Amino acid sequence: MQQSTTGTAMVRPADVGDIEQLTSLYNHYVIHTPVTFDIEPVGIDQRRAWLAAHPGTGRHRILVAEEAGTLVGYASSGPFKERQAYETSVETSVYLLPGHTGRGLGGLLYSALFEALAAEDVHRAYAGITQPNEASMRLHQRFGFRPAGLLGQVGRKFGTFWDVAWLEKRLG
Numbered sequence: 001m002q003q004s005t006t007g008t009a010m011v012r013p014a015d016v017g018d019i020e021q022l023t024s025l026y027n028h029y030v031i032h033t034p035v036t037f038d039i040e041p042v043g044i045d046q047r048r049a050w051l052a053a054h055p056g057t058g059r060h061r062i063l064v065a066e067e068a069g070t071l072v073g074y075a076s077s078g079p080f081k082e083r084q085a086y087e088t089s090v091e092t093s094v095y096l097l098p099g100h101t102g103r104g105l106g107g108l109l110y111s112a113l114f115e116a117l118a119a120e121d122v123h124r125a126y127a128g129i130t131q132p133n134e135a136s137m138r139l140h141q142r143f144g145f146r147p148a149g150l151l152g153q154v155g156r157k158f159g160t161f162w163d164v165a166w167l168e169k170r171l172g
């Protein structure tokens with residue numbers, strides 16, 4: 001168990017009891033922001049399948065930060081691409097509940113995630129960051145992610161084309 005800089009957040013693997021809070025947290029960013037390219041809110045059943053594909057062991061994990069019984073954020077590692085030779089690469093992401101950004105919880109979650117992945121057969125981690133997103137860029141750079149390319153106007157959401165910066169972290 002880890003404590004945040006505020007001393008009140010605890011990080012642990014996600015479990016089925018988190019499904020509703022995980023879904024509503026993610027859907028906030030789906031509905032209101034371009035940070036994810038999902039456009040329609042995801043359903044509870046979709047999130048349940050996503051959770052099942054990220055067990056508490058192996059390369060693909062979901063960790064949650066909990067504070068006073070509220071899920072205040074999560075970090076995940078999932079497949080980068082499905083084809084088998086990509087299996088040593090993961091795509092990571094981190095989302096905090098609105099109102100809980102800017103006080104180190106993202107770093108707390110990523111510390112725990114990369115600590116867990118250190119024992120796994122993972123060689124590279126990638127993050128795709130819709131531009132601009134200064135807090136996410138800085139967080140990823142602090143965790144050793146380096147620029148791996150910029151995809152110009154690769155997605156359209158809210159009637160606008162968005163650039164995505166890909167960042168790469170070496171592990172193992």
Ligand SMILES: CC(C)(COP(=O)(O)OP(=O)(O)OC[C@H]1O[C@@H](n2cnc3c(N)ncnc32)[C@H](O)[C@@H]1OP(=O)(O)O)[C@@H](O)C(=O)NCCC(=O)NCCS
Pocket residue numbers: 029035093094095096097100101102103104105106107127128129130133134135136138139142
């Ligand atoms: C991105 C996110 C996970 C970062 O977590 P966080 O706990 O808020 O991050 P921190 O407080 O550790 O700040 C990270 C860095 O960004 C900086 N920062 C924080 N908020 C910022 C802002 N609004 N503008 C510019 N810089 C900001 C911090 O000073 C810090 O810089 P440093 O690493 O050089 O010290 C969080 O802000 C979040 O959930 N944002 C919305 C969802 C999202 O964008 N997820 C990422 C998808 S790729």
